[in-house]
Amino acid sequence: MTELESAAKKLIEEIFAVRPGETVTITTDYDSNMTVTRAVADAAQNAGAYPMIIQCPTPGSVGKAADQDLPVEVLSAALSATDVWIEFNHQWLLYSTPYERAAADNRKLRYMCLVDFNEDLLIRTVGHVDTPQLKIFMRRVAELTRNARTMHVTTPAGTDVRFEIDPVHYVACDCGDASFPAVHMLTGQINVVPRFGSIQGTIVFDGCVTPPFGRIPDEPIRLTVEDGIITDVDGGVDARTYESYLRQFDDPGMLKMAHISYGFNPGAQLTGNIVEDERVWGATEWGIGYVSDVDAPPCGQDAVSHTDGICLRSTVWLDERCILREGVVVDPELAALAPKK
Numbered sequence: 432m433t434e435l436e437s438a439a440k441k442l443i444e445e446i447f448a449v450r451p452g453e454t455v456t457i458t459t460d461y462d463s464n465m466t467v468t469r470a471v472a473d474a475a476q477n478a479g480a481y482p483m484i485i486q487c488p489t490p491g492s493v494g495k496a497a498d499q500d501l502p503v504e505v506l507s508a509a510l511s512a513t514d515v516w517i518e519f520n521h522q523w524l525l526y527s528t529p530y531e532r533a534a535a536d537n538r539k540l541r542y543m544c545l546v547d548f549n550e551d552l553l554i555r556t557v558g559h560v561d562t563p564q565l566k567i568f569m570r571r572v573a574e575l576t577r578n579a580r581t582m583h584v585t586t587p588a589g590t591d592v593r594f595e596i597d598p599v600h601y602v603a604c605d606c607g608d609a610s611f612p613a614v615h616m617l618t619g620q621i622n623v624v625p626r627f628g629s630i631q632g633t634i635v636f637d638g639c640v641t642p643p644f645g646r647i648p649d650e651p652i653r654l655t656v657e658d659g660i661i662t663d664v665d666g667g668v669d670a671r672t673y674e675s676y677l678r679q680f681d682d683p684g685m686l687k688m689a690h691i692s693y694g695f696n697p698g699a700q701l702t703g704n705i706v707e708d709e710r711v712w713g714a715t716e717w718g719i720g721y722v723s724d725v726d727a728p729p730c731g732q733d734a735v736s737h738t739d740g741i742c743l744r745s746t747v748w749l750d751e752r753c754i755l756r757e758g759v760v761v762d763p764e765l766a767a768l769a770p771k772k
């Protein structure tokens with residue numbers, strides 16, 4: 432078995448736990464990698480499932496803005512009836528109308544967003560990962576985070592930020608278990624929505640910032656945050672562009688911090704692809720803008736859009752307990768649970 436075949440088998444059998452007779456729908460566009468697509472379809476067939484590859488011309492945009500380029504009715508019907516939906520699109524369908532209909536109508540749907548995946552990306556972020564051990568480690572980190580009152584994060588680039596954990600908010604843990612109906616993301620991320628208004632300090636993006644860049648900025652972008660609101664943006668040319676980008680929405684929600692995520696995929700590398708960068712081991716990612724009411728009941732955080740940036744080599748304290756130091760797990764209990772790289 433090749434490394435690609437082995438990674439595809441892991442995705443289908445270990446992560447999705449696909450059973451014989453299930454339907455596995457893989458959506459693609461003309462910019463998708465069809466070698467990966469075919470490998471995953473073959474793995475589904477080998478597991479006794481019915482794979483189905485759907486390919487559309489690449490939409491001009493993503494999410495809801497892609498609707499105008501899509502066969503919305505037919506796509507919605509297929510995705511509303513499938514057991515598993517793996518999205519390998521370049522211009523993602525996440526948050527499009529077919530996605531929203533499938534998520535609302537298909538109670539059995541196990542979905543995962545794997546945009547712009549190629550062979551190497553699947554091999555290093557799925558194939559090479561010790562998923563069973565990672566699950567144990569990540570679930571313990573998520574549990575410790577849920578039970579903490581405060582979180583404090585610093586980085587060598589200058590991040591120094593504190594906030595309160597809100598026990599009502601949902602701590603999502605994507606640790607490689609897509610065996611149950613839900614919207615899943617690539618293995619290796621724990622997401623925390625802080626208590627709104629409690630975030631204080633400095634956040635420095637020294638990894639990929641998307642949108643608008645889709646790459647690492649020319650100089651780190653430094654955000655000053657008071658009571659959860661961005662009051663200053665500093666850095667190089669990209670920092671000025673980023674501040675203009677945030678302010679052009681003319682929406683106070685686009686100056687509010689939304690969430691922080693831990694990156695814990697042992698295979699993820701800094702490549703400028705946000706999906707991979709935000710899972711680089713020991714990085715944290717901050718989102719700005721919209722938060723759903725699922726992540727932060729009862730109302731979420733309203734904003735017209737959402738943008739994310741990465742803080743590399745994070746040091747994290749949960750109350751007084753330091754769990755990560757410059758991206759390395761230093762807490763003895765967690766270090767013993769972490770998968771060997």
Ligand SMILES: [Fe+2]
Pocket residue numbers: 690717718719737738739
């Ligand atoms: Fe985000």
